């Protein structure tokens with residue numbers, strides 16, 4: 001999985017690379033999310049992290065693909081902002097520590113297998129200080145049998161969260177609010193969701 005991501009970032013541009021995501025920019029521009037200590041979990045080439053730094057946030061951004069972090073650092077340099085970029089694995093952190101006021105995950109948790117999701121929850125929840133917010137964007141639908149078969153031969157470990165799964169993973173530690181999403185879409189993806197969770 002790590003090799004797959006690293007190779008894609010090094011030699012190409014994965015399809016999810018693009019400007020900072022609209023749900024995040026909307027929440028920042030409306031003042032719902034205000035400058036604070038934020039960690040971007042699985043930051044890829046850093047567009048969300050750079051956007052947050054440009055809007056006054058103190059940003060740490062982590063990804064296990066070193067090639068993505070190299071591109072992200074260059075983006076931050078060109079934008080003239082400071083971001084603490086780290087290469088680390090969210091299922092067994094060795095470099096990231098401390099507490100943050102805001103956690104952001106765009107399309108990482110849903111990529112993980114059930115075992116990796118459990119490890120991620122164990123590693124990531126302690127990073128959320130009291131009252132911290134956690135913005136989670138994920139694919140969300142119940143995978144059909146053929147989709148499970150396809151996933152089993154691809155380098156991805158996961159595809160989408162099942163409806164209700166975000167609450168099951170995070171409901172013990174966070175108040176979980178689904179703030180946006182679509183389901184039953186024709187084509188692919190078949191659904192997606194945005195959660196804004198608050199640590200209790």
Ligand SMILES: C[S@@+](CC[C@H](N)C(=O)[O-])C[C@H]1O[C@@H](n2cnc3c(N)ncnc32)[C@H](O)[C@@H]1O
Pocket residue numbers: 005006016017018041042043044045062063064065068088089090091105106107108111
């Ligand atoms: C679908 S991409 C999304 C990237 C970025 N959040 C964005 O919105 O463009 C998933 C990202 O998660 C990273 N990733 C996947 N599993 C990871 C893990 N266990 N630890 C750290 N990063 C991981 C991948 O390298 C990739 O950059």
